[in-house]
Amino acid sequence: xxxxxxxxxxxxxxxxxxxxxxxxxxxxxxxxxxxxxxxxxxxxxxxxxxxxxxxxxxxxxxxxxxxxxxxxxxxxxxxxxxxxxxxxxxxxxxxxxxxxxxxxxxxxxxxxxxxxxxxxxxxxxxxxxxxxxxxxxxxxxxxxxxxxxxxxxxxxxxxxxxxxxxxxxxxxxxxxxxxxxxxxxxxxxxxxxxxxxxxxxxxxxxxxxxxxxxxxxxxxxxxxxxxxxxxxxxxxxxxxxxxxxxxx
Amino acid sequence: xxxxxxxxxxxxxxxxxxxxxxxxxxxxxxxxxxxxxxxxxxxxxxxxxxxxxxxxxxxxxxxxxxxxxxxxxxxxxxxxxxxxxxxxxxxxxxxxxxxxxxxxxxxxxxxxxxxxxxxxxxxxxxxxxxxxxxxxxxxxxxxxxxxxxxxxxxxxxxxxxxxxxxxxxxxxxxxxxxxxxxxxxxxxxxxxxxxxxxxxxxxxxxxxxxxxxxxxxxxxxxxxxxxxxxxxxxxxxxxxxxxxxxxxxxxxxxxxxxxxxxxxxxxxxxxxxxxxxxxxxxxxxxxxxxxxxxxxxxxxxxxxxxxxxxxxxxxxxxxxxxxxxxxxxxxxxxxxxxxxxxxxxxxxxxxxxxxxxxxxxxxxxxxxxxxxxxxxxxxxxxxxxxxxxxxxxxxxxxxxxxxxxxxxxxxxxxxxxxxxxxxxx
Numbered sequence: 001x002x003x004x005x006x007x008x009x010x011x012x013x014x015x016x017x018x019x020x021x022x023x024x025x026x027x028x029x030x031x032x033x034x035x036x037x038x039x040x041x042x043x044x045x046x047x048x049x050x051x052x053x054x055x056x057x058x059x060x061x062x063x064x065x066x067x068x069x070x071x072x073x074x075x076x077x078x079x080x081x082x083x084x085x086x087x088x089x090x091x092x093x094x095x096x097x098x099x100x101x102x103x104x105x106x107x108x109x110x111x112x113x114x115x116x117x118x119x120x121x122x123x124x125x126x127x128x129x130x131x132x133x134x135x136x137x138x139x140x141x142x143x144x145x146x147x148x149x150x151x152x153x154x155x156x157x158x159x160x161x162x163x164x165x166x167x168x169x170x171x172x173x174x175x176x177x178x179x180x181x182x183x184x185x186x187x188x189x190x191x192x193x194x195x196x197x198x199x200x201x202x203x204x205x206x207x208x209x210x211x212x213x214x215x216x217x218x219x220x221x222x223x224x225x226x227x228x229x230x231x232x233x234x235x236x237x238x239x240x241x242x243x244x245x246x247x248x
Numbered sequence: 249x250x251x252x253x254x255x256x257x258x259x260x261x262x263x264x265x266x267x268x269x270x271x272x273x274x275x276x277x278x279x280x281x282x283x284x285x286x287x288x289x290x291x292x293x294x295x296x297x298x299x300x301x302x303x304x305x306x307x308x309x310x311x312x313x314x315x316x317x318x319x320x321x322x323x324x325x326x327x328x329x330x331x332x333x334x335x336x337x338x339x340x341x342x343x344x345x346x347x348x349x350x351x352x353x354x355x356x357x358x359x360x361x362x363x364x365x366x367x368x369x370x371x372x373x374x375x376x377x378x379x380x381x382x383x384x385x386x387x388x389x390x391x392x393x394x395x396x397x398x399x400x401x402x403x404x405x406x407x408x409x410x411x412x413x414x415x416x417x418x419x420x421x422x423x424x425x426x427x428x429x430x431x432x433x434x435x436x437x438x439x440x441x442x443x444x445x446x447x448x449x450x451x452x453x454x455x456x457x458x459x460x461x462x463x464x465x466x467x468x469x470x471x472x473x474x475x476x477x478x479x480x481x482x483x484x485x486x487x488x489x490x491x492x493x494x495x496x497x498x499x500x501x502x503x504x505x506x507x508x509x510x511x512x513x514x515x516x517x518x519x520x521x522x523x524x525x526x527x528x529x530x531x532x533x534x535x536x537x538x539x540x541x542x543x544x545x546x547x548x549x550x551x552x553x554x555x556x557x558x559x560x561x562x563x564x565x566x567x568x569x570x571x572x573x574x575x576x577x578x579x580x581x582x583x584x585x586x587x588x589x590x591x592x593x594x595x596x597x598x599x600x601x602x603x604x605x606x607x608x609x610x611x612x613x614x615x616x617x618x619x620x621x622x623x624x625x626x627x628x629x630x631x632x633x634x635x636x637x638x639x640x641x642x643x644x645x646x647x648x649x650x651x652x653x654x655x656x657x658x659x660x661x662x663x664x665x666x667x668x669x670x671x672x673x
Contacts, residue, residue, distance in 0.1 A: 056659055073667035097660070109671040114664055116650065116657055 004048035005241025006067070007075065008035050008057025011095030011123060011208065014238035015042040018246055026235055036060055052245035054237050056096070070244055072237050073101055073112050079240025080204040081107045083230045088200045091190055091219075092236070093209035095123045100193035102200070113193040120156040121189035123209045128158055129182045132165055133175045141212035144179035151181040156189050180214065187218040194223070202226040206236035253304045256311060260382040267377045270349065271303065274538055281544045285480055287520045291509045292479070294502040295486050298494055302537070307379045309495065313339055314383070319442045322384035324369060325392060326564035327415055327590060329431060331583050334454035334496075335446045336438035341380045342492030343369065343387070346536030348653045350375035357402050363624045364653040365536065366399045373406055380493060384409065386441050388434075391415050392594045393627050411437055417594055428584045435580070451579045452571060459568040461496045464503035469562065471510045472554045473612055476519020477527065478510040481553020482543050483520075488560045489537045521552045526672045527613055531557035531605050531635065532620035533628050534564075539653060542620055542661065549666050554612040557605050558620075563591060566604075593627035601631065602638045609644050615672045616645040618665070623652045645672060 002024065007014040010031060017025040025046050029038050035057045043051065043065065052068055053061035054075040061067045076092045076099070090101040098121050102111045119125055130140040151173050155161045161182065168178050186209075194203065203225055209215060210233035220227050230236055257267060278299055298306070310320050319338040321328075324345060333340040348364065349371035357374075358367060372378035381387065389400035389412045404410035414430050416423030439446060468487055471478055487503060513519070528551045530543065535558065543553055557563055567589050570582035591601035609617055617639055621629045629650060636646045647668040651657055 056663065059662075071663050071667040071670060073663070074670045097663075109667065111645075112664075112667055112671075114660065114667075116660055 001050070001246075002048045003242050003246035004043070004046065004051040005075070005238045005243070005245055006039055006043065006051055006053050006055075006061060007072070007235075007237035007241060008039050008053065008055035008061060009095055009237070010056055010097075012234065013038045013042055013055075013057075014235050015046060016235055016238040016242040017046050017048045018242045021246070023239070026232070026238070028234065031057075036064055039065070050245055052241045052248070054241045068248075070241060072097070073099055073109060073114070075237040075240035075244065076206055077101055077103055077107065077109050077240065078243050079236035079238075080206060080230065082239055082243060084202070084204045084228050087202055087204040087228065089194060089197070089203045091194060091203055091205050092207040093121070093123060093186070093190065093205075093215075094207040094234075094237075098122050098190060098193065100190070100197045102197040111197045113196050115189075115193075119158055121186045123207070125158050125161070125186065126182070126209065126212070129161065129165065129179070132162060133169075133179055135175075135179065140179060141183070141214035141216075143176050144183050144214040145217060147174065147176035147180040149174075149177050149180075150184055151178045153178070153181040153185045156185050161185065180218075183212070183214045183218055186215060187222050190219065191222050199223065199225065202228055204228050204230065206230060206233045208234040210234075250304070252308070256307060257303070257379060260307075260379050261376060262379060262382060263376040266350075266375050267303070270347075270375075270377050273347075274302070275300075277538050277540070281540050282482060282486070285482065285520075285547075287518075288483065289479055289506060289509045289513065289520075291502075291506040292483050294506065295483060295490065298490050299486070303379050306493065306495075307383060310339065310341070310380075310383055314385075319385040320380075320383055321438075321441075322381055322387045323390075324388075324396070325390045326559045327390050327392070327587055327592070328388045328413065329434065329583050329587055330458045331451065331454040331569055332431065332435050332438055332446070334457055335451040336435070337442045337444040337450075338385070338438060341384070342536070343381050343384070344372040344378035344536070345369040346489075346539040346653070349377060358399065361624045362395055362399075363533075363622045365534070365622060365625075366395045368536075368653060370399060370402065373403065381407075386411055386437075388413060392592060393625070395624070395626075415594070417596060419588070419595055419600075424584065424588050427588050428581075431580065431584055431587070446576065448574065448576045448579055451576055451583075452573070455569045455571050455579065455583070457496055459571065461491065461500045461503075462565050462568050464500040464507070465491055465565050466568075467507045468503055468510070469555065471507060471514065474514045474519075475527070475613060476517070476521060476523040476525065477552045477554050478513040478519060479506070480520045480547055481528070481530070481556070482540060482547055484553070485535060485540070485543055485556060485560070486537075488556060488558075488565065489535070491565065492560070519552075521547075521550070526551040526615045526669050527554045528552065529555045529557065529605070529609050529612055529614035529617045530561075530620055531608075531617055532632065533622040533625050534559035534561075535620070536560060541653070541655070541658070542618070542649060542651065542665075545658065545662050545665050546618065549662070549669055551665075551669050554614060555608050557601075557608055559592070562608065563601070563604070593631045598631065602635055605635060606638065606642060606644075609639065609642075614644070616647065616668060618668070619646060619648045621648065621650045623650050
């Protein structure tokens with residue numbers, strides 16, 4: 001049997017299909033303005049027997065594809081354990097959500113923290129700031145990492161941070177140093193969340209933002225802990241959903 | 249809407265157009281949230297009737313009481329002693345505070361970072377859409393949190409009949425003494441308002457009447473300890489909400505009828521949700537009509553709410569007042585004792601509230617607790633950290649939510665609630 005997991009996120013839709021615990025297919029596409037159409041497109045291009053949906057668009061999937069659902073939190077917790085079998089703490093930074101999740105030895109979720117309505121400290125925040133500073137998003141982390149010093153950005157609110165960035169630019173600050181300061185503000189917020197759910201062992205870092213080298217570097221420095229990033233961190237939710245589908 | 253209602257609203261000075269919009273939003277929300285529920289006990293049709301006439305028949309009744317010489321007293325808090333109001337030949341009603349209204353107007357008076365409940369209270373006044381408020385002969389404010397204290401200063405410029413009751417902040421002898429003297433001052437004010445001299449008989453009758461409606465809701469609450477729960481948390485919340493403005497005698501009678509039906513359901517092992525549905529206790533800030541947002545999300549996700557540790561819930565209604573005193577003085581002491589037991593977060597320290605939450609979690613066999621905090625409500629948000637720790641020390645999972653009356657965070661709340669239910673399994 002082929003078990004599929006589809007993760008309908010705010011930024012991208014991810015699909016993973018498993019057979020006998022092996023990934024036989026995976027795909028990712030921008031969510032754009034039509035998550036339902038994009039999800040259907042991905043599902044139509046793959047062969048699978050049953051599907052489990054997660055991500056903020058999961059309810060829509062339930063409605064239109066009759067797919068059962070799990071939350072992103074459970075999906076990420078499961079997905080992480082595929083490659084990192086002992087991990088008990090998960091940090092997931094996606095397009096509009098940041099989550100810190102604490103797991104039991106057996107991998108069950110015991111506690112989680114999640115940002116509320118605002119996009120502070122999420123992928124969206126970094127995207128807006130990269131564009132303000134004239135960096136392509138893919139290059140934002142690498143550029144920030146090259147700065148020796150960093151500009152302090154104290155606000156974690158996207159709107160207020162934008163004004164801080166504007167005034168730093170006006171003062172003639174180096175844009176890489178501003179970028180590094182912005183990354184640090186995300187790390188501070190993520191660290192606070194991780195500490196609230198308790199930090200027990202090595203931390204797995206998932207979601208699209210885990211591809212950002214500067215964030216990973218600063219997080220390691222700040223936590224003084226081993227941070228593990230799965231091979232395809234943005235696929236973790238879809239992989240978790242597929243694993244849960246296979247186990248159902 | 250009947251012409252009679254429209255005439256009444258117009259005489260009360262309501263903004264009819266805005267009021268029509270409010271009623272239509274309310275009716276749609278009720279339809280979507282309440283009437284869509286499965287397996288509702290039949291006798292809850294009483295709630296449907298009350299809600300459909302929330303600003304109609306009930307206001308007509310109050311206006312008739314006024315014509316017969318009774319006074320109407322409006323309040324925003326469960327610290328206002330209903331026994332004294334009843335004894336002085338007046339009727340107490342809770343005032344509208346459960347939905348955003350006239351938000352732009354409100355921001356001319358209050359800072360943005362004021363909780364939804366206070367903003368709503370002012371919005372209903374500025375928008376002229378609360379017939380309870382417009383029909384009140386006296387509006388009683390109480391010094392609970394700083395936000396409410398300062399809000400009553402604003403409100404007193406907008407209404408002709410504001411009365412502010414001071415409240416203690418510590419459960420000390422001096423604190424009790426202060427509440428006692430404030431209740432005596434309130435008794436005087438009520439007598440001045442109605443011209444009715446309160447004696448022991450009148451106060452005893454007032455106490456009995458209020459106790460009767462409390463006993464009815466206590467019975468309802470005790471039936472929710474059954475597994476599967478015989479009534480939804482949404483319906484039980486509604487009972488607690490209308491408790492604050494419905495005719496007390498009719499409320500007691502109708503709630504007992506609902507309890508009769510619930511007892512039969514329990515006997516048959518019939519629940520409103522399947523027997524394995526996770527059981528949730530909600531604790532924290534009050535939810536006034538029509539603030540059904542979080543309970544709706546929780547119960548739509550397949551869990552059942554079995555108790556409310558809230559002013560609109562067990563914190564507000566849990567103790568009855570001793571009826572046995574002979575003299576007016578003895579009965580007044582009993583009233584003071586009853587209200588001094590309310591474990592509101594304005595008190596410091598406030599260990600009784602944590603004890604009560606732990607006790608409720610056990611009594612109602614809750615699998616988890618959701619702490620409901622209104623954004624910018626300092627007292628409850630601050631207590632939520634200690635409450636969370638006390639519960640987790642006992643192995644009870646907790647989800648702390650912080651939200652307001654808007655719907656924009658529904659998606660995120662839904663994810664958090666569903667993830668919380670997943671971890672309870």
